[in-house]
Amino acid sequence: MRFHFIGVGGSGMSAVARLVAARGVTVTGTDKKRSAYFSALEAAGVDVRVGHDPDLVVGADVVVISTAVRESNPELERARSLGIDVWHRSEALAWALAGKRLVSVAGSHGKTTTSALVAHVLHTCGVDASYAVGARVYGVEGAVAGGYGGSAMEAVVEADESDGSFMRYDTAIAIVLNVESDHLDFYGSFEAVERAFVDFASKAPVVIACADDAGSARVADAAEAAGSRVIRYAASSLRTPAKLADVQVDVDSVTWGDVSVPLMVPIPGAHQRLNAAAAWAAVVELGVEPGRAAAAIASFAGTGRRFELRGEVDGVRVIDDYAHHPTEVAAVLAAARSAGAGRLVVLFQPALFTRTQALGAEFGRALSIDDAALILAPVHGDREDPIPGVSSQLIADAVTLGFGTTLELADDLADAASRAAAAARPGDTIMTIGSGTVTEAAGWIVSALEARRG
Incomplete structure (x- = not known):
């Protein structure tokens, strides 16, 4: 048997691909770009490729997708035209x-x-x-x-x-x-x-x-x-x-x-x-x-993107976290305070227009903290199309600035990372928060801090 994964480079999909492969079947997969998960599968000998090619699904017994894969994806269109079984990743995991x-x-x-x-x-x-x-x-x-x-x-x-x-x-x-x-x-x-x-x-x-x-x-x-x-x-x-x-x-x-x-x-x-x-x-x-x-x-070392220390430069720590719901954002900020993080520089990237529309006010309340520099990146739409009138401004409008707190809206993620690095001083903790591409900003910030030192 052969299972073909569309979007195999995501954290969840790559995990399922590994478990299916462990059952002894052939696994192939594609994604639009490389990721750490993609590279790990490649290193493990799984046939994964960058770019979507409809010909790659020919001969597969099962094509595996996640909710993020759109019906217009060329590989999914070919699989459906050929009558190949299309499974949600949860079905493949249940099978494995x-x-x-x-x-x-x-x-x-x-x-x-x-x-x-x-x-x-x-x-x-x-x-x-x-x-x-x-x-x-x-x-x-x-x-x-x-x-x-x-x-x-x-x-x-x-x-x-x-x-x-x-x-x-x-x-x-x-x-x-x-x-x-x-x-x-x-x-x-x-x-x-x-x-x-x-x-x-x-x-x-x-x-x-x-x-x-x-x-x-x-x-x-x-x-x-x-x-x-x-x-x-x-x-x-x-x-x-x-x-x-x-x-x-x-x-x-x-x-x-x-x-x-x-x-x-x-x-x-x-x-x-x-x-x-x-x-x-x-x-x-x-x-x-x-x-x-x-x-x-007591020996648990944590998981990626859950209060993950990405680097420390000249007394500035950079922590990356996946929090993408108001309760999670409030909890991770409270955890940082309890851990003695000092002044916070918070780069938050909202994920999904529908979530931002429904919970914008709650996000604003979660970010209403003292002694912080708040930087809001644009909404990461992921699988969604933009919704008119829905942007990070909805969250900004709901933030109550605490004592010693500032708020900026960035033009894009690179601009947000640049602002975060510039705002930091020794003793601060920079936090990149969100479930989208904001994790890339953590690396950019560490590099910017190192360049500033040099």
Whole structure:
């Protein structure tokens, strides 16, 4: 068999391509440009090529696409004209992991870090689990693009809710981190988003859900009513008598019933302690000794684009983060403050016109902080066409400038990077934030700081 991937250079698609290849079938793929994930597949011997060529799909048994691939793509058009099976990447991933005991990590935020944590802990504890994570996973063998085909029966996937595809997985343990309003271009309403999470969780025999998140708590109650066994986790400091949780995470420990073990989470932010508690509960549910599982979390080295240090020049740190929802942006800025980041220079690139239109005011509130230089890049449309009247100005209009804070709108991403580098002084932390091409700006900024020094 041969599977051909259109857009294989993306983080999620490359991970699926690796897992399909691990099943022993031939994998080919194309993308419009090179990426670190593309190059890693190339180095691993996978036939990947830059540029879309309709002739490359001829002879393929399955063509794999993501939601970002448009119907006008020439390879997709040829595949449909030839009657070749076209699968969404989630279908290919479900095929690759058929028969595995699957942990599916879902939520509006935190999926990548939590699924990577589960994979890391399992591998550290000797379980050769398969995994598909939408980022590089540091510290786990074989992880370059976030995909690994292991020999064990256990597997972990980052379950994407954006297009409803997380329903395709045969999930043994469902983790529901949080449920918030997003992807309204697909769902239409928050109520529809929550119903999708309920359907996803109710299919799983075991559900691990955050009791501190209102949406997740409602999903947990619905799944329990449908017959799933629910394990609730929460931060002890927020717990109330009406919201007792099975798993409680404190400043230095995690407790489940009579078992309490030390817990050190090496990545900053209160939200990351909750993510670690979810990962720990899942691994313990899979049979790993609780103390050993918690100890493994302490050695977690993080994932690509999640509070990732990209460089430090003359006392200026450059951190890159994938946050692309107001809650995520607020959380990563709070984490930076808690980590002693000093004055912040924040380069934020909104992702998708529909999200900017729906959540522009919320983004503005998340960016309303003290002692910062805020730089807004233009909206990264990705798969979307522009919407008249929707731009980064919507966010700028909603920002309340805090004490010592300035705000600039950049002409393009290169201009934003130049402004960020120019604004930084020793002791500052520059943060490039967003899910689009803003990660490229982090490298440009490091180079600009080095050139300024020279």
